[in-house]
Amino acid sequence: AQSVTQLDSHVSVSEGTPVLLRCNYSSSYSPSLFWYVQHPNKGLQLLLKYTSAATLVKGINGFEAEFKKSETSFHLTKPSAHMSDAAEYFCVVTPWNQGGKLIFGQGTELSVKP
Amino acid sequence: DTGVSQDPRHKITKRGQNVTFRCDPISEHNRLYWYRQTLGQGPEFLTYFQNEAQLEKSRLLSDRFSAERPKGSFSTLEIQRTEQGDSAMYLCASTWDRENIQYFGAGTRLSVL
Numbered sequence: 001a002q003s004v005t006q007l008d009s010h011v012s013v014s015e016g017t018p019v020l021l022r023c024n025y026s027s028s029y030s031p032s033l034f035w036y037v038q039h040p041n042k043g044l045q046l047l048l049k050y051t052s053a054a055t056l057v058k059g060i061n062g063f064e065a066e067f068k069k070s071e072t073s074f075h076l077t078k079p080s081a082h083m084s085d086a087a088e089y090f091c092v093v094t095p096w097n098q099g100g101k102l103i104f105g106q107g108t109e110l111s112v113k114p
Numbered sequence: 115d116t117g118v119s120q121d122p123r124h125k126i127t128k129r130g131q132n133v134t135f136r137c138d139p140i141s142e143h144n145r146l147y148w149y150r151q152t153l154g155q156g157p158e159f160l161t162y163f164q165n166e167a168q169l170e171k172s173r174l175l176s177d178r179f180s181a182e183r184p185k186g187s188f189s190t191l192e193i194q195r196t197e198q199g200d201s202a203m204y205l206c207a208s209t210w211d212r213e214n215i216q217y218f219g220a221g222t223r224l225s226v227l
Contacts, residue, residue, distance in 0.1 A: 032214065036218075041220070042220060043116055043118070043205075043218040043219055043220040043221065044157070044205070044207075044218040045116070045218075046215055046216075046217075049215060090156050090157075094214065098170075099145075099162055099164070099169055099170050100145060100147075100162070100209065100211065100214045100216070101147060101159040101162060101170065102147075102149075102157070102159065102207075102216060103159070104156030104157050104158070105156055106154075106155060106156050107154075107155070107156050
């Protein structure tokens with residue numbers, strides 16, 4: 001079965017410092033992996049998507065993620081945090097040949113201090 | 115705004131009552147998904163449609179839950195005889211099956227008293 005594990009339930013950074021949100025995946029096949037962000041009272045928004053074209057994936061708002069097969073990881077990074085980045089972030093995998101349903105991690109809450 | 119609309123945004127009901135939620139997907143999308151998100155957790159898959167056909171239902175979807183997508187357009191999710199454990203955010207998403215980037219609505223928050 002395919003799954004994702006987000007290693008931190010909460011991450012706190014200062015504005016202007018780097019962000020690292022960690023995600024490990026479990027998959028028998030080459031997975032499709034995503035990062036979604038959820039701001040309070042707003043819908044889930046796609047940050048970026050990995051589909052094996054390139055191991056380093058660039059997303060919106062300066063975020064990027066690197067797919068590392070040897071480590072089964074797909075960590076999300078941003079060089080410099082902004083106050084508006086404060087939100088809940090979900091690492092997501094979609095099982096192969098199962099209709100495209102998404103399997104979400106537990107989420108990481110990112111806090112950004114001034 | 116992703117273009118996926120959900121109605122209502124909030125629903126408060128008493129235990130034992132029936133509730134129905136509506137989702138209007140992006141018009142050209144042929145796949146529609148329902149997820150449930152409880153406090154502090156990631157969303158969990160409930161069911162999905164390809165056009166009007168319901169192709170998969172999660173074991174989370176008990177027989178009190180039913181979903182429809184008549185004519186492959188909007189979808190409804192009905193919960194009969196609601197229980198306090200049904201309190202959650204119900205999320206709808208749509209996509210074009212060749213793309214598989216799901217666009218989510220803002221959700222319907224259900225509170226069962």
